[in-house]
Every structure is written in structure tokens, then in C-alpha cells.
Amino acid sequence: MASRGVVGIFLLSALPLLCLELRRGKPDLEEEEKNEKRKKLVRKKQQEAQGEKVGRYIENVLKPSQEMKLKKLEERFYQMTGETWKLSNGHKLGGDEDLELDSESQTSFETSNREAAKRRNLPMPLTRVSPPAEQPTKKEVLDLPEEPPETAEExxxxxxxxxxxxxxxxxxxxxxxxxxxxxxxxxxxxxxxxxxxxxxxxxxxxxxxxxxxxxxxxxxxxxxxxxxxxxxxx
CATH class of the missing domain: 3.10.20.90 (Phosphatidylinositol 3-kinase Catalytic Subunit; Chain A, domain 1)
Structure with missing residues (x-):
């Protein structure tokens, strides 16, 4: 009986110390949670900043480089196939550009003919002049009187x-x-x-x-x- 009383007195005397330790441990847990939240926020900002850097690198460096390589490959392909005209911007159909191209091709054709004639000492080709179109003769238009109605007299x-x-x-x-x-x-x-x-x-x-x-x-x-x-x- 005496030993049980001693144990009880010891527990009662140790109870205030246990409560004090428990109070000290509670603020430590809250501080750890705050630190963990700060660490997560910092990691998130770092990931966002890293993602922005990667996007700028792709847009400003990697993408133009790939487009340049693709353009060079396309030019090389058309040069090998003899279709370099596909690399030009082209002209609109039915526009003034077609007339200019036709006139330029006609001029170059006539110039080449003249140069070839000079080399062969041949007379210059004469430009064909189309004869003037005959004017149709005007037919005499006869005006007949207006036809009277059936119900008219005489x-x-x-x-x-x-x-x-x-x-x-x-x-x-x-x-x-x-x-x-x-x-x-x-x-x-x-x-x-x-x-x-x-x-x-x-x-x-x-x-x-x-x-x-x-x-x-x-x-x-x-x-x-x-x-x-x-x-x-x-």
C-alpha cells in the first residue's frame, strides 16, 4: 500500500511538467506547417519561372531555328526538282501582272529574233500589220406606219x-x-x-x-x- 501511494505522489508531481512539455510541443508543430507552406509556395514560383523561361526559349530560339532549317530543306528540294519558281510569291491571275509578263515575253522573243537575223545576215522580220476592218455598210432602215388596231375604221x-x-x-x-x-x-x-x-x-x-x-x-x-x-x- 505504501508503494502505491509513493507512485501516486510521483505521478501527481510529474503532471505539471508533462503539461508544460505538451504546451511547448504545440507551437513547434504550427511552425513546421507554416514552413512547409512557404516551401511549397517557393517551389511553385520556381516552377512557373522555369516554365516561362522554357516557353521564351522555344518561341525565340528553337522555333525560328526549326523554321529556317525547314525553309533550307524546301529550297534544296525545289532546286533538285527544278521547280524553283514555287519559291516565288507568284502573281494574281487576271491582273495587270499577266499583261506585263506577256508584253515582256513578247519583247524578249522579238529581240532574240532580231539578234538571230543579224548573226545570219538576214533581213529584219517585218511586223505584220493587220488590215483595217471593213466597216459594214449601213442598211437603209424603212419606217413603216404604226399598225392600226383591228377595231379601227377604214x-x-x-x-x-x-x-x-x-x-x-x-x-x-x-x-x-x-x-x-x-x-x-x-x-x-x-x-x-x-x-x-x-x-x-x-x-x-x-x-x-x-x-x-x-x-x-x-x-x-x-x-x-x-x-x-x-x-x-x-
Missing amino acids: VVTVALRCPSGRVLRRRFFKSCSSQVLFDWMMKLGYRTSLYSLSTSFPRRPLEVEGGWSLQDIGITVDTVLNVEEKEQSN
Whole structure:
């Protein structure tokens, strides 16, 4: 019993010292955690700085060097294949550059021809001059009077039976000049020097005088006229 009491008294006397040691150990743990956080932050900043250095090195040094090597390999390849024109920037199709190239090639071609002629003592080649284009003769345009409507009064329909077999019809006022029939025939392509107009039945040549109207020459109703070829005298 006495030994147990001694042990109890010893434990009671050692309890304040144990509490003091525990209090001292707690701040040490907090300080270690803070130090660990600082170390992680420092390592993170170092890694970021290192990554930036690597990126600048790739962009400023490594990438231009690789592009230069690739360009040299491309130039060497096209030189070996004889396609060095692919290394130029080229020209836009359809632009003024094509005209300039064509004129330059034509000039160089003519110059080479002249030099070759001089070496062979041959006469200089003559530049071909294209003959002036013939101006088309102006055909006389005949103006026919406006065709009256079907419901108009004093109107007559005239039909022309052409040598090709087609029949063309047109309306005229009875008071219209009789010369308009020949103008109409000429406008269809039948010249008065080669063709004439004649009535169908009885068949007779159509006579026209200056100042006569359709009514004056007997066309008072719908009439069919024949376009006939004149007999050519020897």
C-alpha cells in the first residue's frame, strides 16, 4: 500500500511538467506547417519561372531555328526538282501582272529574233500589220406606219405571199400611201430591183404612183399580194 501511494505522489508531481512539455510541443508543430507552406509556395514560383523561361526559349530560339532549317530543306528540294519558281510569291491571275509578263515575253522573243537575223545576215522580220476592218455598210432602215388596231375604221388587211411559201399579214389604213407596200416588202428582205408585187386574181402587176393611197389603187378590202421575182433581161 505504501508503494502505491509513493507512485501516486510521483505521478501527481510529474503532471505539471508533462503539461508544460505538451504546451511547448504545440507551437513547434504550427511552425513546421507554416514552413512547409512557404516551401511549397517557393517551389511553385520556381516552377512557373522555369516554365516561362522554357516557353521564351522555344518561341525565340528553337522555333525560328526549326523554321529556317525547314525553309533550307524546301529550297534544296525545289532546286533538285527544278521547280524553283514555287519559291516565288507568284502573281494574281487576271491582273495587270499577266499583261506585263506577256508584253515582256513578247519583247524578249522579238529581240532574240532580231539578234538571230543579224548573226545570219538576214533581213529584219517585218511586223505584220493587220488590215483595217471593213466597216459594214449601213442598211437603209424603212419606217413603216404604226399598225392600226383591228377595231379601227377604214382599215384593210394585206397579206404577202413570199417565194419561200410563208404568208405575212399586216393592217393598214385605206388612206395610207400605196408606196408602203413596197417599203414593207423591202423590209422583209425583198428588194424592188429584184422582186415585184402582183395581185392574185386576176393576176396583174401592182402599179403604184406617187401620192396614191391604197384605196386609190383598188385595195379597199382584205387583199392577198404575191411577191414575185422579176425576169432578168440579158
